[in-house]
Amino acid sequence: MKVGRYEILEELGQGAMGRVYRARDPLIDRPVAIKTVPIEQLQQEGRDAEARFLREAQSAGRLSHPNIVTIYDVGEADGFAYIAMEFLTGATLRDVMDKGPMPLDLALETAQQMADALAFAHTHGVIHRDVKPANVMISGGQGRVKLTDFGIAHLANSDHTQAGQMLGSPRYMSPEQAMGRELDGRSDMFSLGAVLYEMLTGRYAFDGDNLPVIVYRVIHDAPVAAATLRPNLPEALRELLDRLLSKDPVARPDARAASEMLEALHAGIPPVAAVPVPRSPLRPLVPFVMLSLLVVAIAILLLRPQPAEPPSRPVAVPLPVPAVSPERKENVAPVAVQPATRESAPPVPAPVAPRPLAAQSAPPAGDAYLAGLDKKAVELRIRRTELLLEYTEQHPDVAQIDRQLEQLGEERRRHLRQRRTAP
Numbered sequence: 079m080k081v082g083r084y085e086i087l088e089e090l091g092q093g094a095m096g097r098v099y100r101a102r103d104p105l106i107d108r109p110v111a112i113k114t115v116p117i118e119q120l121q122q123e124g125r126d127a128e129a130r131f132l133r134e135a136q137s138a139g140r141l142s143h144p145n146i147v148t149i150y151d152v153g154e155a156d157g158f159a160y161i162a163m164e165f166l167t168g169a170t171l172r173d174v175m176d177k178g179p180m181p182l183d184l185a186l187e188t189a190q191q192m193a194d195a196l197a198f199a200h201t202h203g204v205i206h207r208d209v210k211p212a213n214v215m216i217s218g219g220q221g222r223v224k225l226t227d228f229g230i231a232h233l234a235n236s237d238h239t240q241a242g243q244m245l246g247s248p249r250y251m252s253p254e255q256a257m258g259r260e261l262d263g264r265s266d267m268f269s270l271g272a273v274l275y276e277m278l279t280g281r282y283a284f285d286g287d288n289l290p291v292i293v294y295r296v297i298h299d300a301p302v303a304a305a306t307l308r309p310n311l312p313e314a315l316r317e318l319l320d321r322l323l324s325k326d327p328v329a330r331p332d333a334r335a336a337s338e339m340l341e342a343l344h345a346g347i348p349p350v351a352a353v354p355v356p357r358s359p360l361r362p363l364v365p366f367v368m369l370s371l372l373v374v375a376i377a378i379l380l381l382r383p384q385p386a387e388p389p390s391r392p393v394a395v396p397l398p399v400p401a402v403s404p405e406r407k408e409n410v411a412p413v414a415v416q417p418a419t420r421e422s423a424p425p426v427p428a429p430v431a432p433r434p435l436a437a438q439s440a441p442p443a444g445d446a447y448l449a450g451l452d453k454k455a456v457e458l459r460i461r462r463t464e465l466l467l468e469y470t471e472q473h474p475d476v477a478q479i480d481r482q483l484e485q486l487g488e489e490r491r492r493h494l495r496q497r498r499t500a501p
Contacts, residue, residue, distance in 0.1 A: 081112055081157035084162060096158075100165060102149075109165040110150060114158040128159065130132045135161045137204055138228035145195035147215070147226045166224055171214035171273070179280040179308065183344060186315075188216075189274045190340035191223035194269065197333035200263035204228055208259060209269035210250040211276070249282050253325050256293045264327040267336060271322025278315075279307040283323060297325070315343055448493060455486050 079086040084101040091098045096115035103110050120127040132152055139149035151162040171188065174180065180188070192214060199206060201219035206213075206228055215224040248256065255261055271442040275283040286292040304319055305311050318339050324330050331339065458479050 081114055081151055081158060081160050082151075083161075084110060084112055084160075086112070091354040101162070103162070109112065110162045111165045113161045113163070115160075117157055117159055118156065120159060128154075133157050141199055141204060141228060143195055143198040145223050145225055146193045146199065147224050163226075164224075166215045166226075168215055168217040170212055170242065171216060171223075171277075172211035174216060175211050175277060175280075175359060177319075178244075180277045182278070182311075184221075185274065185277040186340050187221075188214075188223055188277065189270065190337055190344060192225060192270055192273070193333050193337035193340060195223070195225040196263065196266050197337055199225075199228060200266070200333055205261055206266050206269075207255070208247070208250075209266050209273065210247045211273055212247075214273075248296065249284050250290060252327070253297045254327060256296050262327070263313060263333060264299045264330045267322055267330045267333060268324075268327075269331075270336065271319060271330075275301060275304055275319055275323065279304050279470075281307060310348075312343060316341070318343075353472060451486050451490050451493075454463055455483060458483055458486070 081099070081101065083105065084103055087100045087102060089097060089099050090111065096113060096119070099112045099114070101110050101112045102108070115131065119126055120131055132154075135149065135152040139152065142148065148164040149165065150164070152225060153160060179185075192209070194211070196206065206225070208227060209225070213225065213227045215226060216222070217224050250269045250272045252261070252265040255265050272283040275281075281302075284292055284295045284299070286295060301323065303316070305316055318331070318336070321329055321331055322336065461479060
């Protein structure tokens, strides 16, 4: 079997964007890796998708860097578009991380080489968009890190991708990517932070038993502090992790700054064995049934009549945990998203989180009207969160729900004022 002039030797894997083969270039007797995508599949993404595939692959091919896999050739043959690239031997970072938390010096060195690769790519206007352990090769006896799949990730993240889907592994995507927003290099830095967190702790930074739970946590929740899972981490490393995993892209360091920080940290730490941290199963943190019960419990707590409080002592009402939709396991195949395709993009605005429930006085005992207002507000907020989780971006109904919540809040304040002024 051949693809163009390349002789196919064996299939190495299959993904959302086609198949990967080990092949031989007969012109110079060189082993290569070939990634193929059926042209028919590309054409389903839009009339210009075929040309865009080649353009993106050529753009990635200009990235000549020791920590980025080298692309030798791109083309079309026998109904396939293909990319011929450097054939790497070794293991993926996923294989290494599956054995447990990594030694501190090795984790820092790996992250620093990844940051170097991203800094070079971002300088040349290329955003990876799918930084995850499976796309990092540890090659050769010297432990050289090679970041793979540039260009292909950019293509799959095109405007023609089916609405409502998400590219890549949800556990490593940035909040702005999870919401389908326009991306720049700072999205890759969030993904690097999620990978570094897992290298250090042996746990996912964001986990859940289905896609909506994972996406919700990526957008809204902070991971468990790494120092809690692995004590004695340097304070500077804890601060760097917090910045990389910030929900606000502006707060994250760029790739060059992160590389310098990691290099300084690595220089000050002698090689040590990994701290023995039990590797808990990288599976559900909160089963679906428990999550649903928690929603009901919080709603009951919010609606239960409370003893009358003086107006000057507000009580904060917690935001309910959203009910989630049917299960979708992340480990089946990379899911695809609808973001923008521009290689360079203006700064990404901070992710929009559901508005927190304003601090308010508990409804006076026996005030059925206020209890009804609060019940309606809880229902609207749960519905709002469900819409955001289902569509990963602003849904037309969300703005209407926000207006209703504002009206409910105003009516609640008006009613309380009337009660206080009543004889």
